[in-house]
């Protein structure tokens with residue numbers, strides 16, 4: 001996608017949603033960190049439902065450790081992979097207390113040393129809690145970047161690097177949330193809503209004309225970008 005088109009895409013996304021925000025409900029970096037760890041392969045709605053109860057009783061590393069593994073598991077049982085996530089959160093709380101005075105560190109290296117935290121989670125925390133212009137690539141952003149031609153890449157790390165290169169600086173802080181919300185609600189995996197899409201003028205996906213004209217019930221080939229491809233040679237969760 002040409003430079004002017006990339007700028008036009010983000011100008012349109014900004015016009016449509018001037019202040020994009022995460023759909024996770026949190027108060028402060030620690031609650032955000034726990035929520036993002038829980039959100040791997042789970043919906044934000046399911047995470048919010050669990051954390052609404054959990055954070056009422058425990059929203060600090062010390063309080064979560066006081067709950068213990070069984071106590072924490074009881075609050076997050078409805079979320080997929082809860083056993084692994086509970087173990088990671090307990091180990092993360094121990095490390096936060098031991099090495100960071102109970103605070104969430106604001107640097108990538110320290111964040112990625114926390115159990116259950118990979119590059120994607122670190123990117124979300126750095127961006128959303130600490131205001132750094134990082135772009136975490138999840139399944140939605142991977143699909144949108146490839147399908148539209150905005151930042152094609154074979155795996156999530158390649159897409160992240162490309163996005164960081166092509167997204168104009170003035171849009172970089174909010175790019176993650178614009179793209180994730182666009183992928184979640186408009187440029188969906190199986191039935192993209194091209195007729196209602198605010199960036200369709202610049203989108204390079206060949207199937208959009210058929211979707212807009214109604215010639216395709218569900219666009220042929222639309223699901224082709226439905227899955228994140230890893231293979232970046234490192235943890236990206």
Ligand code: SF4
Nearest residue numbers: 187192194197200203
């Ligand atoms: S035109 Fe269709 S394929 Fe392109 S970004 Fe919009 S919804 Fe996605």
